[in-house]
Amino acid sequence: MQSWHTTYLGLRELPREISTFELQSFFTYSRTERELINARRSNAHKLGLALHIGFLRLSGRLLNSVRIVPTTLWRHLGDEIGITAVELASLRALYVRGRTLFDHQQLACDVLGFHWMTEHQRRALVRTLRDEVARCADRDQLLVFARRWLYQSKILILRDRDIRVLVTAALGQLEEETAKTIAASVLPEQLVRWRDAMAALRPDGQTQQSWLWSAPAKHSTRGRLRKRKIKHAKQVATAAAA
CATH class of the missing domain: 1.10.10 (Arc Repressor Mutant, subunit A)
Incomplete structure (x- = not known):
């Protein structure tokens, strides 16, 4: 999997806009996928299954909503399958029956090998x-x-x-x-000294441990603060071990 694909993983809905690159990467179908799609009995079913296969390939998740389908995707799906794209209302009506939605999700999983x-x-x-x-x-x-x-x-x-x-x-x-x-x-008595050192309060009221664990402030220099914390932790550990 290419690193750029990570951006799409886990999406729950279709993007509002889809580029030509995304259409070619996720909504272009293999021979096996086309055969499965074309085996559906109506154009709406064909488009619906094609949509589910492409979305699963895109995001790694099942598509549960078809509220938004970009126009460019609609046209692309029709061209890919060789049919005239139906109206979005027709696709919504297709999934009024929950069984049809489940069937298309399962078929998409089967053809792409997801479980x-x-x-x-x-x-x-x-x-x-x-x-x-x-x-x-x-x-x-x-x-x-x-x-x-x-x-x-x-x-x-x-x-x-x-x-x-x-x-x-x-x-x-x-x-x-x-x-x-x-x-x-580590010796038990040394552990006690380390715990006491980590529980000690800093001038700002935080414990040493809370300060070491805290994320850097928005405008702080991350690398410099990290080095400072590491140096401080080593000093505390050395002092407690003495």
Whole structure:
């Protein structure tokens, strides 16, 4: 998957505007996909299925709403399939029956190879996130990482709040493992001194730990502040170990 594709992962609705590049990348169909689309009994069904296949390829999620379909996409779908595009109202009417919507979503999953996450895959994602957390603890970046992993694994992308639950679980695993490693290699009395040092108040009223964990202010120099915090943490650790 190309890095630029990451921007689209997890979208819940169609973009209001779609470029020619996006049409060619996501809403252009293989021979197998065309055969599946053309097997539908009406033009509305053909367009509907084509829309679902393209959206799933674009975002890694199922399309649950057809409130907005850009005109350029409408024309492109008609040209791709070789039919005259129906009115949007006709497509809405098509999905009044929930069964038709479900059928098109399932067919899109089948032809592209996507499926819902299993419990085994959920645990695998948490393990993968735990390894990634050791390199990057930024939750937003971890969210993007998880979406990419899910898409590449052909697993339907979860809601953001569900992914954040998995990110929290991965962070918890890393913290637990780190705590065990520290406890096994540091004397108990030294641990007590470190805890006391981290709980000590700074002049601004924050504890040392809260300050070290806090994100940089909007106008601060991120790199300089990071170096300052690392230096300070080393000084605190050295003093507590003495």
